Every structure is written in structure tokens, then in C-alpha cells.
Amino acid sequence: MEKTVCGATTRSGTSCKxxxxxxxxxxxxxxxxxxxxxxxxxxxxxxxxxxALKTGEYETISFDTLSEEEKELYERVSTDPATQVNGRYKILEIRTFRLMKRYVDELKKKKPDEELLESLEFALTRTDARAVDLIRENRSLSAETTDNDNGSLGTLVDIMADLRKERIRP
Structure with missing residues (x-):
């Protein structure tokens, strides 16, 4: 004899029919x-x-998942002093690239999703703000580095000063 009702207990405590x-x-x-x-x-x-991807702002990005185009971008992004800051900046550049690509793809549609476009714009704004913070952090790290080492301009000034001293001595 086959069951004709489920019989599972529901949230209300009764049997499922x-x-x-x-x-x-x-x-x-x-x-x-x-x-x-x-x-x-x-x-x-x-x-x-x-x-589950919406804007991609919080998407996990690792080097082995990058497309060839993104790997080229990764290599081209200009960097300076601190490796960690530069790495985060490179990833932010890739994230911005992906956000912009999604934005353009959505705009090309016959009927773009206005909510998605707005979400992408907000995500771009937040990503840009994080990039500005990283640039500031990089500048402060660069300033610390140039304090210890006068840089090429400082070296040139030191050489010029040494040459002046030599010229003054008879």
C-alpha cells in the first residue's frame, strides 16, 4: 500500500498533506x-x-584566474616602493577594469538594467576611493624611503657640492 500523503511534520506541528x-x-x-x-x-x-556575481567589487581575484588580457594589465600597472601596497593597487586596477567592462556590456544591451548600472557606479566609486587611499599610503611610504635615501636628485646635489669643495681647494 502506497502513501497518499507526505506526512512530514510542518513548522506548525501538523502533518503535511x-x-x-x-x-x-x-x-x-x-x-x-x-x-x-x-x-x-x-x-x-x-x-x-x-x-552570484553582481558588480564584482568583492569578487575574489587571484593571478591564476586572470584572463590573458588581465595578466597583461597586471604586468603593465606602474608600481613603486612597497610591494604589498603595489600588489593591492594592481588588483584594484583589475577590479576597476572588470567593473568597467561589466558596465559597458550592460549599456550595450537593448534594455539595460538600471539597478545594476547604479550598483556598478557605486562599486566603481568605492573602488576608486580605495585606490586613492592606496596612492596616499604609497606616497607616505615613498616619503619615508626618500628621507633615508635622498634619491637621484639628492645624489646629484651631493656630487655638485663635492665638486664645489674640490674647486675651492687650491
Missing amino acids: KTPLKNGKCRLHGGKSTGPKDKEKHRESLKGNKN
């Missing part, structure tokens, strides 16, 4: 998922998954 599937429960009460059977295959299927 829906028609059951093959496993004896309705589609809402089919039981807890046991997860993917092949964990490695599942892990591979998630690589590059952009289903």
Missing part, C-alpha cells in the same frame, strides 16, 4: 541533501562560477 514522490515525501520535504557524491568533480564544477 501533499502528494509524495517516489521516496515517500513531497517535493518540499524530500529530505536533507547528502551533497555531491564526487567531491573532486563538484569542486571542479565550481571553478569560475559567477552565478
Whole structure:
């Protein structure tokens, strides 16, 4: 004799009256998922998954996931003193590039999503503000470095001073 109702206990404490599937429960009460059977295959299927991606502002970016175009950009981004600040700045440049690309792609659509465009604009503004902060941080690090080492201009001034001293001596 087959069950004609699901019978699962609902939140209200009563029995579910829906028609059951093959496993004896309705589609809402089919039981807890046991997860993917092949964990490695599942892990591979998630690589590059952009289903939840909206603006990309908080997207995780690592070098091995960059496209060839983004790797070229990564190498071209101008850097100076502190490696960590420069690395973060490079990633922000790539993030800005991706945000701009999504913005342009959305604008090209017949009927662009105005909410998405606004979200992308806000994300670009926040990303730009973070870039400005990193530039300031880089400047302060550069200032500390040039205090210890006068830089090429300071070296030139020192050489000129030494030459003057030599010229004055008979």
C-alpha cells in the first residue's frame, strides 16, 4: 500500500498533506541533501562560477584566474616602493577594469538594467576611493624611503657640492 500523503511534520506541528514522490515525501520535504557524491568533480564544477556575481567589487581575484588580457594589465600597472601596497593597487586596477567592462556590456544591451548600472557606479566609486587611499599610503611610504635615501636628485646635489669643495681647494 502506497502513501497518499507526505506526512512530514510542518513548522506548525501538523502533518503535511501533499502528494509524495517516489521516496515517500513531497517535493518540499524530500529530505536533507547528502551533497555531491564526487567531491573532486563538484569542486571542479565550481571553478569560475559567477552565478552570484553582481558588480564584482568583492569578487575574489587571484593571478591564476586572470584572463590573458588581465595578466597583461597586471604586468603593465606602474608600481613603486612597497610591494604589498603595489600588489593591492594592481588588483584594484583589475577590479576597476572588470567593473568597467561589466558596465559597458550592460549599456550595450537593448534594455539595460538600471539597478545594476547604479550598483556598478557605486562599486566603481568605492573602488576608486580605495585606490586613492592606496596612492596616499604609497606616497607616505615613498616619503619615508626618500628621507633615508635622498634619491637621484639628492645624489646629484651631493656630487655638485663635492665638486664645489674640490674647486675651492687650491
